[in-house]
Amino acid sequence: MSDHNYVPSTKLGKWFNDRLPLLSLSAHLSEYPTPKNLNYWWTFGGILTFCLIAQIVTGIVLAMHYVAHADLAFESVEHIMRDVNYGWLIRYIHANGSSMFFLAVYIHIFRSLYYGSHKSPREVIWIIGMIIYFLMMMTAFMGYVLPWGQMSFWAATVITNLFSAVPLIGESITNWLWGGFAVDSPTLTRFYALHYLFPFLILGLVILHIWALHIPGNNNPVGIDVKKPSKDTVPFHPYIVIKDLFALLVFLTLFAFFVFYSPNLLGHPDNYIEANPLVTPTHIVPEWYLLPFYAILRSIPDKLLGVVAMFASIFVLVILPWLDTSKIRSAVFRPLYKQFYWILVLDVLVLGYMGALPPEGIYLLIARIATAYYFIHFLVILPVLGFKEKTIPLPLSISEPVLNESHEAVNNNKMSTE
Amino acid sequence: MSDQKKPKRRDFLFTASYTIGAVGVGAAVWPLIDQMNPDASVKALASTEVDISSVEPGKSITVLWRGKPVFIKRRTEEEIAEARAVKLDELKHPEKDEDRAKNPEWLVMVGICTHLGCVPLGDKGDYNGWFCPCHGSHYDTSGRIRKGPAPVNMEIPKYEFVNSNIIKIG
Numbered sequence: 001m002s003d004h005n006y007v008p009s010t011k012l013g014k015w016f017n018d019r020l021p022l023l024s025l026s027a028h029l030s031e032y033p034t035p036k037n038l039n040y041w042w043t044f045g046g047i048l049t050f051c052l053i054a055q056i057v058t059g060i061v062l063a064m065h066y067v068a069h070a071d072l073a074f075e076s077v078e079h080i081m082r083d084v085n086y087g088w089l090i091r092y093i094h095a096n097g098s099s100m101f102f103l104a105v106y107i108h109i110f111r112s113l114y115y116g117s118h119k120s121p122r123e124v125i126w127i128i129g130m131i132i133y134f135l136m137m138m139t140a141f142m143g144y145v146l147p148w149g150q151m152s153f154w155a156a157t158v159i160t161n162l163f164s165a166v167p168l169i170g171e172s173i174t175n176w177l178w179g180g181f182a183v184d185s186p187t188l189t190r191f192y193a194l195h196y197l198f199p200f201l202i203l204g205l206v207i208l209h210i211w212a213l214h215i216p217g218n219n220n221p222v223g224i225d226v227k228k229p230s231k232d233t234v235p236f237h238p239y240i241v242i243k244d245l246f247a248l249l250v251f252l253t254l255f256a257f258f259v260f261y262s263p264n265l266l267g268h269p270d271n272y273i274e275a276n277p278l279v280t281p282t283h284i285v286p287e288w289y290l291l292p293f294y295a296i297l298r299s300i301p302d303k304l305l306g307v308v309a310m311f312a313s314i315f316v317l318v319i320l321p322w323l324d325t326s327k328i329r330s331a332v333f334r335p336l337y338k339q340f341y342w343i344l345v346l347d348v349l350v351l352g353y354m355g356a357l358p359p360e361g362i363y364l365l366i367a368r369i370a371t372a373y374y375f376i377h378f379l380v381i382l383p384v385l386g387f388k389e390k391t392i393p394l395p396l397s398i399s400e401p402v403l404n405e406s407h408e409a410v411n412n413n414k415m416s417t418e
Numbered sequence: 419m420s421d422q423k424k425p426k427r428r429d430f431l432f433t434a435s436y437t438i439g440a441v442g443v444g445a446a447v448w449p450l451i452d453q454m455n456p457d458a459s460v461k462a463l464a465s466t467e468v469d470i471s472s473v474e475p476g477k478s479i480t481v482l483w484r485g486k487p488v489f490i491k492r493r494t495e496e497e498i499a500e501a502r503a504v505k506l507d508e509l510k511h512p513e514k515d516e517d518r519a520k521n522p523e524w525l526v527m528v529g530i531c532t533h534l535g536c537v538p539l540g541d542k543g544d545y546n547g548w549f550c551p552c553h554g555s556h557y558d559t560s561g562r563i564r565k566g567p568a569p570v571n572m573e574i575p576k577y578e579f580v581n582s583n584i585i586k587i588g
Contacts, residue, residue, distance in 0.1 A: 154536065158552060161535035176451075180460045182485035182530075190454065278480050278487045280536040282551045298553055303533055303569045359554055 223330025325386025
């Protein structure tokens with residue numbers, strides 16, 4: 001961060017900056033050299049920051065009206081929807097906001113996988129990102145429990161019961177998590193407390209994520225190291241800021257579509273029925289963004305191994321920088337990896353779809369094949385591919401392919417005019 | 419310099435300080451962890467008495483005990499016969515029906531699927547017992563797991579017949 005010597009222009013600014021270099025930090029952020037070839041897949045970092053802030057702001061507002069007690073929670077959510085001024089809007093933004101947050105984070109993660117942003121020297125950025133992703137899933141799950149509808153209650157029951165698979169101490173762990181012998185009011189209050197805490201932990205990790213990013217600088221679609229600052233970079237402000245804002249605007253259009261035109265499309269009608277510990281809804285499914293993991297859980301016929309496989313599917317992502325042995329970052333120069341990448345995308349989509357269907361017959365079989373492939377991709381294909389694949393030669397700089405193309409374009413023009 | 423490997427007075431002080439510090443931190447953290455365990459008011463609701471005089475043969479009722487559903491099923495002759503006819507080596511979790519139902523007519527068990535805690539549906543599934551809609555576990559007329567991901571049979575709580583009409587659970 002101290003790679004430039006910023007001197008504030010005013011005397012007051014200099015006085016303050018000598019004592020707390022906030023102005024230097026802001027100058028660093030604004031001048032931060034960014035590869036000039038970043039495409040729109042790189043705008044999701046900014047979009048995600050927006051999502052986090054939006055969730056925190058709407059969440060704090062909702063907390064002013066919500067009551068975390070098994071007898072009152074469901075009613076207080078209805079109170080927010082019907083009585084509180086703009087309560088419906090704030091709650092719908094918060095509820096759909098979590099879906100939009102996950103949509104953006106999945107694009108962000110798959111962007112990294114395609115362009116190799118998880119590879120050296122960016123492993124720590126990637127691992128912090130995976131911790132953020134894991135905390136996001138926990139936060140979203142606990143938030144989903146708060147309205148205390150049928151889906152809330154049974155999601156809480158099923159997910160906390162995952163820990164009962166632990167040998168010997170499983171039951172003690174679940175009783176400790178519940179504060180009782182089943183999911184009940186004590187469970188709800190502690191989930192509320194943690195649901196309020198976790199977004200701030202995520203915020204802290206986001207700061208570390210960006211800090212770690214600013215050490216090597218951004219990866220880029222070509223995936224080669226960029227000299228910075230140089231002809232290959234542009235300052236973050238205004239170039240990237242404006243581009244990010246434009247992308248955010250497009251993203252917000254989709255967001256607004258959900259909030260205003262189909263606010264319950266991504267939810268489940270059963271969650272408008274108050275929690276009832278005596279009746280399990282006939283078809284319980286988690287929110288869409290957790291479905292692939294749910295499919296992995298259900299595709300293993302053994303309880304403990306199912307839980308292990310589900311957590312392992314996240315853990316393989318954490319150690320990905322060492323599983324992916326190829327030195328070439330971008331899939332643009334890896335013809336085979338590019339194909340396996342799209343098969344993985346398809347595989348995860350299939351897993352998600354199977355997670356929403358009942359685990360019977362052909363669906364179960366497909367889910368099992370997709371689960372097996374998921375692990376094969378990370379544990380077999382990626383390590384082997386790094387040694388076997390014949391990659392396309394890398395350009396010397398990110399300008400080179402662009403300049404060559406424009407040279408050719410100029411030549412072509414000349415030829416056509418002649 | 420040669421006697422550097424010999425533990426000194428200072429090493430002893432360091433080790434002793436770390437040990438006392440670790441014990442102190444542990445003691446301070448324990449209340450913060452233990453507060454999440456079931457509290458006194460939850461534990462106080464340990465037993466429930468249920469009147470079963472109105473349950474017809476073949477029917478079952480569900481009552482709440484410690485926040486969990488408990489099935490009290492009055493089994494028919496066929497259901498009892500079916501449960502008792504099963505050989506133990508066919509079972510994933512071998513338990514005799516005689517050990518699960520003290521009084522063969524009444525099956526009292528915690529109505530929670532041992533997989534991930536859903537409430538199974540009665541008179542459903544491939545074994546005429548219970549079927550869990552969440553992840554497809556099938557239980558027989560004795561509440562034993564026969565097919566699906568659940569690892570063990572549905573739990574039998576501690577209960578006793580106070581008289582022929584009242585069951586005390588817990």
